[in-house]
Amino acid sequence: MNLENARVLENKEVKPNFRKLKLYSPKVAAEAKAGQFLMIKPTVVNDPFLGRPMAIYDSDKTLGIIEILFMIKGRGTKLLAEVKVDDALPVIAPLGNGFKITETDKNVVCIAGGVGMAPIYSLIKELHNKDISNNIIVGARTEAMLLGLDKLADLCMAVDIYTDDGSFGSKGLATMGLENILKEQKIDRVYCCGSMIMMKNVAKITALYGIPCQVSLEERMGCGIGICMGCVCGHKKEDGSHGLARVCYEGPVFDAEEVIWHE
Numbered sequence: 001m002n003l004e005n006a007r008v009l010e011n012k013e014v015k016p017n018f019r020k021l022k023l024y025s026p027k028v029a030a031e032a033k034a035g036q037f038l039m040i041k042p043t044v045v046n047d048p049f050l051g052r053p054m055a056i057y058d059s060d061k062t063l064g065i066i067e068i069l070f071m072i073k074g075r076g077t078k079l080l081a082e083v084k085v086d087d088a089l090p091v092i093a094p095l096g097n098g099f100k101i102t103e104t105d106k107n108v109v110c111i112a113g114g115v116g117m118a119p120i121y122s123l124i125k126e127l128h129n130k131d132i133s134n135n136i137i138v139g140a141r142t143e144a145m146l147l148g149l150d151k152l153a154d155l156c157m158a159v160d161i162y163t164d165d166g167s168f169g170s171k172g173l174a175t176m177g178l179e180n181i182l183k184e185q186k187i188d189r190v191y192c193c194g195s196m197i198m199m200k201n202v203a204k205i206t207a208l209y210g211i212p213c214q215v216s217l218e219e220r221m222g223c224g225i226g227i228c229m230g231c232v233c234g235h236k237k238e239d240g241s242h243g244l245a246r247v248c249y250e251g252p253v254f255d256a257e258e259v260i261w262h263e
């Protein structure tokens, strides 16, 4: 884990309300693994006081560059959207456990909902580097919320796109695509990052087919480093008892069967 002032190299709108920040952050780039995140502040002044968690979307160890992809939601992300080239942004990273990749896997499915594309993109890059073939299913409410599609073609065996309103790709939910693939192909593992309802349904379907599944959870965070307990989720222990886990520290990636999903 590093504390670094990341220098802004680029701040670009990718879709209305969505931006990508390219940052020079060599220590973080050197260590980042797929599924890890950073706590970032839009300014060196302590306002806002708390950093905001953002998945590491892309990284280049050689150039010392990392990227984040984000949706403008509230005050913190609004300020992040306004940062200028050469601004120095305090980051703590890389944080969290990241996805577990099993080198013997041959064929996996990745599912990204909306900005869930950020950790999933770094995952498919790692899978591709390890010669694990992957199908990606991308889901969003509407075409305007589909992100990062241009970077997928060379890394994935197949790209399936679903929008709730049918404005792009097939009309419907990404889980429909998952069921189609699981019926037709031998799949070793499923990875998902999206809304809680999407991940919960993916967890149900993979449990039905007996396929291991990892989900990257999102919770509001305070410290991001395991101290404040602000980010806990319901968690099943190995002995079957129920407890709590810190999404920032034990997560954000969990085996889907470990998560206690809210009804």
Ligand SMILES: Cc1cc2nc3c(=O)[nH]c(=O)nc-3n(C[C@H](O)[C@H](O)[C@H](O)COP(=O)(O)OP(=O)(O)OC[C@H]3O[C@@H](n4cnc5c(N)ncnc54)[C@H](O)[C@@H]3O)c2cc1C
Pocket: 037, 052, 053, 054, 055, 056, 068, 069, 070, 071, 072, 073, 074, 075, 076, 077, 078, 115, 118, 119, 217, 218, 219, 220, 221, 252
């Ligand atoms: C591990 C992790 C990785 C994340 N990666 C990304 C990413 O790559 N791109 C991205 O756009 N967002 C990501 N998020 C969500 C992002 O951190 C929040 O959207 C952001 O903190 C909102 O800050 P804000 O100051 O703009 O909003 P606030 O003013 O703090 O809140 C505005 C609204 O956003 C909601 N919100 C705040 N924090 C979260 C959260 N953690 N999850 C869901 N809703 C939240 C609030 O409930 C409120 O409705 C991630 C969250 C986690 C925990």
Ligand code: FES
Pocket: 220, 221, 222, 223, 224, 225, 226, 227, 228, 229, 230, 231, 232, 246, 247, 248, 249
């Ligand atoms: S955010 Fe503080 S313990 Fe997770």
